[in-house]
Amino acid sequence: MLIIILKILIPFLIIFNMIPFLIWLERKGSAYIQDRHGPNRAAFFGIRLGGMLHSLADVLKLITKEDIIPLHVHKPFYLLAPFLALTVACVTYAVVPFAHPIEINGEPFTFQAADLNVGILYILAMASLGVYGVMLAGWSSNNKYSLLGGVRSSAQMLSYEIAMGLSLISVLMVGGSLELNNLVISQGATPWSWNFLTQPVAFFLFTTAAFAETNRNPFDLPEGESELVAGYHTEYSSMKFAMFFMAEYAHVIMASALIALLFFGGWQVPLMSTDFLREQAGLGLYILLLAHGILFMVAGIFLLTWFKKGKYGDLRDYEVLVWGIPLVLAGLGLSLYTLLHGSFDLTPLGSQIFAAVVQFMTFMAKILFFCWFFIWIRWTLPRFRYDQLMGLGWKVMLPLGLMNLAVTGIILLMR
């Protein structure tokens, strides 16, 4: 029972703690892309974390803000919409596998909350429920901008779901399973056998459709500021607005996880299969700890070089010392300990857990890269016009998806 609760809670907490980080990444990344400095003012005793404290300040502000419910809204649906949006965005994590299943005392142990054999269908079903939150918000706000945002969102999500499904089918044909874990295992550990090379068309279609499904630029017509004020969440304030905001980022993380799972080998470590990782666990742990020690030291020394007395004339001067000195000391300690200890001797269970940890870290790195990709695209591309959006969805992506499906089928038959 406890294990099930932990299995549900840990991915949930990871995702929820990634949201403020993603907001920081979005603000800082967009600032550097646009030649600005970005957030760097909020400080707590001089500690600014490179502007990351702004996310904390945002949370405090949004929680303590007055919750305004306009008189003209349809209240039950108005209250339901943000909860629906966030819940739907969060439940999809249940079937995401974070590592290769391990065996404890002969019992298989999977690193996913629910080991459904139709995991991908569950994700698709839940992700399409997301449109309800947006539509309900748009309709119940009784506001023409919100309504237009909701209508646009529903049309967009429905038309891009078709392309998404079609691109998925070809991937499933290659993988031969609906279970996400099997899909990942079937891709193998070598990067050139991953689906983004064997199914490039499906990869582009799926990524584009994922952008449309998450309502991110260049498909963020439902909340197009220039035409619709803020689209479907015009009438929402304080924590309700924050819930829509969090739902958007949760969708982004989910879409990144899906792209990583389906096209980039999920938790597969490049060039290192699970068996290889388990066999070489002792040496692997040694190298991993040593690399982390050196990485900490390099990062700490890099931070320490920034120290300049009197740069700001207050506590902010010493921020780099607060982070740099512990980093250097931790790195030094870790590397010395590893060097003195020598190679590790792990039990079979220990080596399995080590392989799982490495795979989990690889998977998180892939997710983070695709989250960054979402942000990168947002600050590069302009927004589509509505007719261009529909034209792309129905006239380009749908035929391409069908063609890809046919070609994949023929190749699979010929093989």
Place this chain on the structure above:
Amino acid sequence: MIITLKKKKLTFLQKIYIFEVVRGLMITMGHLIRNLTHPSRMMTVNFPEETKPIPKTHRSEHRLMLRPDGSIRCTACMLCQTVCPAYCIHIEAAEGAIPEKEKYPKAFTIDLLRCVYCGYCVEACPCDAIRMDTGKLVDACYKREDFIKDIDYLKANHPKGLNPISEAIY
């Protein structure tokens, strides 16, 4: 006159769109990397910590100049009050120590909320008694009354490095 703009013909590679997207991504990544490695080259100024030099002709908060003996240069001639388009200067004249020689301002009040920083008062003054070269941008205050600056403030409103004494003849 009607000008018909000719649409630029797109090449096949541009029509596919993906390669153009990649090109755009490379441009933004280039900016990102340049700004990460050379933060000092960014155009944005971290305002309170670093300031841009204010040009010499910039008109900022007013100050009242002094004679070499420390007395105020203003003779309460009312020229600045008359020329002021915003009616923000208020002067009350008083008799000096030698009644037949010249007056001095008993009160000289400038309402900075009304002032439009046109600099006409400086141009109108025949005695070089008022200048607008302090380099001080408008402060933030908690009350409206705090923006109304009286003679004591203006007389002492000389920033560091600027001579409070005017060397003019009159």
